[in-house]
Amino acid sequence: MSTPESINWPAPAKLNLFLHINGRRDDGYHELQTLFIFLDHCDWLRFHINNSNQIDIRPDLADVPLEQNLIYRAAMLLKQHSSQPLGVTIELDKRLPMGGGIGGGSSDAATTLVALNHLWEINLSVDELAELGRQLGADVPVFVRGHAAFAEGVGERLQPVEAPQKWYLVLVPECHVSTAEIFRHQDLKRDTPKQSWNELAQGNWHNDCEPLVKKNYPEVEKALRWLIEYAPSRMTGTGACVFAEFEHEHEAREVLARMPTWLQGFVARGENVSPLYVTLQQVYARND
Numbered sequence: 001m002s003t004p005e006s007i008n009w010p011a012p013a014k015l016n017l018f019l020h021i022n023g024r025r026d027d028g029y030h031e032l033q034t035l036f037i038f039l040d041h042c043d044w045l046r047f048h049i050n051n052s053n054q055i056d057i058r059p060d061l062a063d064v065p066l067e068q069n070l071i072y073r074a075a076m077l078l079k080q081h082s083s084q085p086l087g088v089t090i091e092l093d094k095r096l097p098m099g100g101g102i103g104g105g106s107s108d109a110a111t112t113l114v115a116l117n118h119l120w121e122i123n124l125s126v127d128e129l130a131e132l133g134r135q136l137g138a139d140v141p142v143f144v145r146g147h148a149a150f151a152e153g154v155g156e157r158l159q160p161v162e163a164p165q166k167w168y169l170v171l172v173p174e175c176h177v178s179t180a181e182i183f184r185h186q187d188l189k190r191d192t193p194k195q196s197w198n199e200l201a202q203g204n205w206h207n208d209c210e211p212l213v214k215k216n217y218p219e220v221e222k223a224l225r226w227l228i229e230y231a232p233s234r235m236t237g238t239g240a241c242v243f244a245e246f247e248h249e250h251e252a253r254e255v256l257a258r259m260p261t262w263l264q265g266f267v268a269r270g271e272n273v274s275p276l277y278v279t280l281q282q283v284y285a286r287n288d
């Protein structure tokens with residue numbers, strides 16, 4: 001029988017199928033409209049719980065001090081909801097590129113909240129976990145809730161949607177884009193008119209960050225220029241990753257096989273239900 005220790009918890013990537021920026025609020029945050037889906041391409045986390053009152057993460061993330069690691073911050077936030085000396089050692093198998101616009105850090109944080117809520121027996125509701133997630137970053141709640149969603153406001157108003165299931169080829173340019181830097185930039189386009197979900201569901205999607213990131217990061221521009229020869233292509237989030245959508249896996253793999261050596265990428269399936277929730281259901285079923 002498998003023990004909680006032997007479970008690998010997925011932290012899936014997300015794509016923003018579109019990212020429309022509608023304006024800037026007085027506090028500097030942006031009003032936006034975006035469509036989130038998950039990919040079956042994940043970081044993997046293993047949780048070894050104990051009573052040490054300590055949070056350890058192995059291995060260290062290069063360039064991210066422990067106190068800034070979103071996994072550590074998520075565990076510390078959750079720990080405040082118990083009076084016990086809760087501890088954990090977390091093994092992280094990092095596969096998602098950092099600063100790639102596919103939400104790796106946010107997803108790691110969400111998986112930590114969901115898994116430790118169960119393993120530490122804290123039993124917060126999904127709404128309470130999403131609220132904790134919001135304190136860590138705008139993208140964390142959608143990973144906590146675990147369903148593809150149309151997001152509005154500053155990203156906090158989420159409406160679950162069913163996106164058609166497609167395959168994606170994601171290219172990972174060799175650069176990190178800082179989300180804060182892009183949102184601060186004076187040349188960012190911020191005036192796409194708001195539309196209803198019914199209008200947006202008809203298509204005509206774009207990413208308002210893409211022109212600026214292409215201009216400032218030649219690696220992103222080069223990757224898009226290559227990919228667009230094969231299929232309509234777009235950037236996710238504030239970059240750096242770019243993606244193209246395909247009906248069938250073999251079509252995406254054929255383009256992957258043509259990729260020149262100066263590019264890196266992967267093929268993944270789009271998911272409406274996060275792989276995290278598939279794992280959580282399996283854990284519940286095992287405990288019944």
Ligand SMILES: C[C@](O)(CO)[C@H](O)COP(=O)(O)OP(=O)(O)OC[C@H]1O[C@@H](n2ccc(N)nc2=O)[C@H](O)[C@@H]1O
Nearest residue numbers: 028029030106137138139140154155179180183237238
């Ligand atoms: C652009 C998206 O990636 C779309 O998925 C997200 O909305 C960004 O999510 P995230 O990385 O979790 O963002 P946060 O860590 O909350 O914010 C990073 C920085 O982005 C800017 N930011 C973020 C979200 C938003 N609606 N307006 C903003 O201006 C803020 O300057 C903030 O300092």
Ligand SMILES: Nc1ncnc2c1ncn2[C@@H]1O[C@H](COP(=O)(O)OP(=O)(O)OP(=O)(O)O)[C@@H](O)[C@H]1O
Nearest residue numbers: 069070098099100101102103104105106108179237
């Ligand atoms: N566990 C973590 N994994 C990745 N990055 C982390 C983590 N904890 C903190 N960070 C910090 O967060 C930054 C953004 O990481 P992330 O991989 O989430 O970027 P992203 O995919 O561009 O996110 P988003 O699309 O949400 O803006 C990293 O550069 C790093 O400094």
